[in-house]
Amino acid sequence: MPPAIWSETYLIGHAEMDHLHRTLVDSFAALQQAATADTPHGKILGLLDDWLDHFARHARMEERLMERLTLPQSLSHRDAHVAEHVAFLHQAMDIRNSLARGEDAGNALDHLGAEMIAFDMIRRDFELIGLLLHEGIPF
Numbered sequence: 668m669p670p671a672i673w674s675e676t677y678l679i680g681h682a683e684m685d686h687l688h689r690t691l692v693d694s695f696a697a698l699q700q701a702a703t704a705d706t707p708h709g710k711i712l713g714l715l716d717d718w719l720d721h722f723a724r725h726a727r728m729e730e731r732l733m734e735r736l737t738l739p740q741s742l743s744h745r746d747a748h749v750a751e752h753v754a755f756l757h758q759a760m761d762i763r764n765s766l767a768r769g770e771d772a773g774n775a776l777d778h779l780g781a782e783m784i785a786f787d788m789i790r791r792d793f794e795l796i797g798l799l800l801h802e803g804i805p806f
């Protein structure tokens with residue numbers, strides 16, 4: 668799988684979310700690059716921890732927006748979206764544990780990066796913005 672690369676096509680039109688997404692993709696790309704190069708173990712773990720912080724901050728911001736949704740279809744979106752954020756964090760923690768044991772986690776990292784872009788940034792986050800617009804909630 669190719670490494671994560673930021674693209675303007677990921678822009679959603681919400682300044683803070685777009686900024687956090689860009690930070691997420693860029694910090695993930697730095698992590699992938701370090702994991703495929705001859706990088707000291709501690710440095711790779713540090714980059715993964717940075718990414719985890721960025722992901723958690725981004726999830727909190729999106730979840731604050733979701734708290735304003737009220738319609739039934741929006742509430743099902745919120746449940747699924749929040750559960751996916753938690754699943755991403757668990758997946759990343761599993762990778763962290765593998766790396767800490769000295770195992771190769773290159774494939775798992777590639778998979779996580781591809782899912783972050785395809786399932787969070789493209790599918791769920793565009794859906795979230797659509798629901799906010801549909802409910803007439805300013806953002």
Ligand SMILES: [Fe+2]
Pocket residue numbers: 726729748752787788791792
């Ligand atoms: Fe999200």
Ligand SMILES: [Fe+2]
Pocket residue numbers: 688725729787788792
């Ligand atoms: Fe997101």
